[in-house]
Amino acid sequence: MADREQFLAHVRERIQSSGARPHEHYQPTVAPDSVWTPSRPRPPVWEPSADELPERFLAELRALSGTGARVADETAARDYIIELARHKRATLLVRWGDEPTDALGVDAPLAAAGTRVAVWGRDADARALCATADLGLSSAEYAVAETGSLVLVTSPERGRAVTLLPPAYVAVVPVARLVPRVADVIAHYAQAGPLPASLCFHTGPSRSADIEQSLAIGVHAPGEIHVLLVG
Amino acid sequence: MARTTTPKPARQRDTVDTRPTGPEHAGGDFNARGRAALKDEFLHDSLAMAQTRLAGSRTATLAALPDAPELRERAYAIKQDVIAHLDTYLERLADAVERASGHVHFASDGADAITYISGIVARRGARTIVKSKSMATEEIELNHRLEELHPGLEIVETDLGEWIIQLRGEPPSHIIAPAVHLNRFQVAETFSQVAGEPVPPDVEDLMQFARRRLRQKFLAAEIGISGANFAIAETGTIVMVTNEGNGRLVTSLPPVHIAVVGIEKLLPRVADLSVFLQLLARSGTGQKLTVFTNLITGPRRPGESDGPEEFHLVLLDNGRSQILGTEFDEALYCIRCGACLNVCPVYRQVGGHVYGSTYSGPIGAVITPLLKGDAAAKDLPNASSLCGACWEACPVGIPLHDLLLKLRNRETREGLAGRDQSLLFAGFAQAMAHPAAYRLGAAAGRIAQAPFISAGSIRRAPRPADRWTGTRDLPPIAGASFRDRWKEGI
Numbered sequence A: 001m002a003d004r005e006q007f008l009a010h011v012r013e014r015i016q017s018s019g020a021r022p023h024e025h026y027q028p029t030v031a032p033d034s035v036w037t038p039s040r041p042r043p044p045v046w047e048p049s050a051d052e053l054p055e056r057f058l059a060e061l062r063a064l065s066g067t068g069a070r071v072a073d074e075t076a077a078r079d080y081i082i083e084l085a086r087h088k089r090a091t092l093l094v095r096w097g098d099e100p101t102d103a104l105g106v107d108a109p110l111a112a113a114g115t116r117v118a119v120w121g122r123d124a125d126a127r128a129l130c131a132t133a134d135l136g137l138s139s140a141e142y143a144v145a146e147t148g149s150l151v152l153v154t155s156p157e158r159g160r161a162v163t164l165l166p167p168a169y170v171a172v173v174p175v176a177r178l179v180p181r182v183a184d185v186i187a188h189y190a191q192a193g194p195l196p197a198s199l200c201f202h203t204g205p206s207r208s209a210d211i212e213q214s215l216a217i218g219v220h221a222p223g224e225i226h227v228l229l230v231g
Numbered sequence B: 001m002a003r004t005t006t007p008k009p010a011r012q013r014d015t016v017d018t019r020p021t022g023p024e025h026a027g028g029d030f031n032a033r034g035r036a037a038l039k040d041e042f043l044h045d046s047l048a049m050a051q052t053r054l055a056g057s058r059t060a061t062l063a064a065l066p067d068a069p070e071l072r073e074r075a076y077a078i079k080q081d082v083i084a085h086l087d088t089y090l091e092r093l094a095d096a097v098e099r100a101s102g103h104v105h106f107a108s109d110g111a112d113a114i115t116y117i118s119g120i121v122a123r124r125g126a127r128t129i130v131k132s133k134s135m136a137t138e139e140i141e142l143n144h145r146l147e148e149l150h151p152g153l154e155i156v157e158t159d160l161g162e163w164i165i166q167l168r169g170e171p172p173s174h175i176i177a178p179a180v181h182l183n184r185f186q187v188a189e190t191f192s193q194v195a196g197e198p199v200p201p202d203v204e205d206l207m208q209f210a211r212r213r214l215r216q217k218f219l220a221a222e223i224g225i226s227g228a229n230f231a232i233a234e235t236g237t238i239v240m241v242t243n244e245g246n247g248r249l250v251t252s253l254p255p256v257h258i259a260v261v262g263i264e265k266l267l268p269r270v271a272d273l274s275v276f277l278q279l280l281a282r283s284g285t286g287q288k289l290t291v292f293t294n295l296i297t298g299p300r301r302p303g304e305s306d307g308p309e310e311f312h313l314v315l316l317d318n319g320r321s322q323i324l325g326t327e328f329d330e331a332l333y334c335i336r337c338g339a340c341l342n343v344c345p346v347y348r349q350v351g352g353h354v355y356g357s358t359y360s361g362p363i364g365a366v367i368t369p370l371l372k373g374d375a376a377a378k379d380l381p382n383a384s385s386l387c388g389a390c391w392e393a394c395p396v397g398i399p400l401h402d403l404l405l406k407l408r409n410r411e412t413r414e415g416l417a418g419r420d421q422s423l424l425f426a427g428f429a430q431a432m433a434h435p436a437a438y439r440l441g442a443a444a445g446r447i448a449q450a451p452f453i454s455a456g457s458i459r460r461a462p463r464p465a466d467r468w469t470g471t472r473d474l475p476p477i478a479g480a481s482f483r484d485r486w487k488e489g490i
């Protein structure tokens, strides 16, 4: 078994075995491929106003076969979820137990409509129930307009299985949490202190092109994704 | 810790991993495999379609990125820094993983990694392991070795394409499209055997069958094993990108997660991800981002009820350190996006199996002899027309054709070259003869120019070996008779 010090010493020795760095004058952008050529005509840099973000997000999500809608408030979001559960004849919904998801107030109306609700971090069997749930429901830290991505983080109230195991998944995000780009999210977490155990960009339904390069949706994770932008 | 050591009832077992992995198992030499591949029509059509699809959307999404050239410069510069100070970054990474309550193991070679992982399997009494996205474990033939060491252990590859080829006992044929060589009837035949009843040869039915079957495995597994696209020294985070979601399941559901990661995969800071995440998916599949981009930092935190209880990072050397400090060290900058495969006219003709290595295409032709030694992979650097399309496509700017040329020179110096370069010319000649190859975007036109590109015009490099320049004087004219002549020659 390699000892850490020995391993690192060996790496150090190998690096130092050569004298001068051999690549000092290499310029990766002399490649003739047009996308790397600095002198190519550049597309304009996208500098969206806050108003453009919801529309762009929804367009990107739809292009990935996801479903999205902008709703006026939490009540409208709740109604959408209840209608979806009714339409799917869902018998079981699992959801995050964090504050924004609690605030939707879906539990009582869903129970009245015949859909059992299991809450992550509160109901002991929530984890086991994810495997048989018809619907998952969560909030998200951010939504990324450029890519149609949700940014999901973990905590005791926010489990990964809720967003992964059910065949259909709904996320509710305030419009104020929309950011233009992936790079904005990275820049935020680069300075935000220790990262959560899991930070995930979840971008549209699960997809595979592994059989004859035909698109198959939902092979492991949800094939149906609804994102509700609130506000 | 020994929570799961009580014996469990026998479970239905789908897979015994019989895949021949690694160059030693690849059956015959590069040229023998190449001869078979050149005759396979379906393979040709699929590869051509995959290349056209992937390379086409790559170009479109990258062209829409205003700062693509600067990102490529940044990517190269960051990787250069990482490789030049790898010892420092490795140490930082290990400290950060431990701070996040993870375990780190430095593995000098495959045997070392396998011993460590085998210890975890024994301690946890594991019966089922689910795997995702791990070329490093394929490189060390982890599946075979673990199944030998632990009779009854089932190891399941969960990427749909990987699972299909695992069930069939075949190696992958493309970095990002491992089952691209199979049609749906072959897949249906395989699934029907597993199911014990017919599964219709319909993509949706096949996918649903795989979902149901693999779901059971995810829920039963005691250990998840993954690779990583990046490991971030600053925070001890590993980053995995997948489209199907299996990567997120493998790293979230089982009580133990083991990531096996080559030591070259480091990035210094979280901020560096902005550069690499913008390039990786665009270069590989032409997506702006893959469906799942996971940043995993240690095991689950106190109070959390999913995510692994134990997280292990196995940092694998296995020949990589021998490349450090040599003229070949840029090969370690690779982020395995697959772009170079998607533009390579030779790969288009022969497919991934021909390379007889975990790593195929231009990067495979470079990295395999460097990891395994020239003697084990001496035909590979010849599997290129040196047209430079790979270098052009590479988001990190690795001068792949330059490295190939240097490898040929090294082989020549060591007296290994020239025994049989005929397959190169077979693939090359077919590339010349197929008009479709000319429509290959970046590759177009360069094939014909290849004989005139000297490495010196791109970067100062030794002149090609005499034997090579001797045979390079081929008439650069495409035509059936030309191809037929070469066909007869192989």
Ligand code: SF4
Pocket (backbone or CB within 6 Å): B333, B334, B335, B336, B337, B338, B339, B340, B341, B363, B390, B393, B394, B395, B396, B397, B398, B400
């Ligand atoms: S060598 Fe470059 S293009 Fe090829 S897989 Fe690696 S990063 Fe991608």
